[in-house]
Amino acid sequence: MKQSKFIHYQYIPEDELPGDEVHLLESAMQATENAYSPYSEFQVGAAVLLEGGEIILGNNQENRAYPSGMCAERTALYYIGAIGKASQIRKIAIRAKCKNAPVLRPVTPCGACRQVMVEYEEQAQREIVVLMMGETGNVLKITGIKACLMPFSFDADF
Ligand code: THU
Secondary structure, three states: OOOOOOOOEEEEOHHHOOHHHHHHHHHHHHHHHHOEOOOOOEEEEEEEEEOOOOEEEEEOEOOOOHHHOEOHHHHHHHHHHHOOOHHHEEEEEEEEEEOOOOOOOOOOOOHHHHHHHHHHHHHHOOOOEEEEEOOOOOEEEEEOHHHHHOOOOOOOOO
16 A cells, blocks of 8 residues: 555635535534544544545444443444445545534544554545534644554554
């Protein structure tokens, strides 16, 4: 897989992004609506753009047995795997909101999600764009999950 050599990220105002990315970020905020997070009260939404334009949504699903819960990113990615479309993943937008205190900076994926995202990137056989944003504020944009979010990861070479 062609991979970025250097960790490269940008903070970009949402209105300077291409239309498909603005739409994907709006979809991720829409996905927060169906988060089931009565315990943390933190609602996360993920929107994944597939080749051809289809968008798959995911959100965090908590449980009273706390470790049984699942993050938004993995909810979306595992569904995409389940329907056999992992090779079509091109871009992922992640957003969050919280009643108690507005989320003013980009929400970034947890370590477990990054580990999973790396392997979906391998299945897509190209670097995936990740757009991260809070309720407002600039968008943190990276291209390449392994290169930018998970350098020195435990990979298949071992
Ligand atoms: N969460 C996500 O859904 N994605 C992340 O990247 C970080 C955390 C969820 C898990 C839990 O339901 C809530 O946010 C608070 O940790």
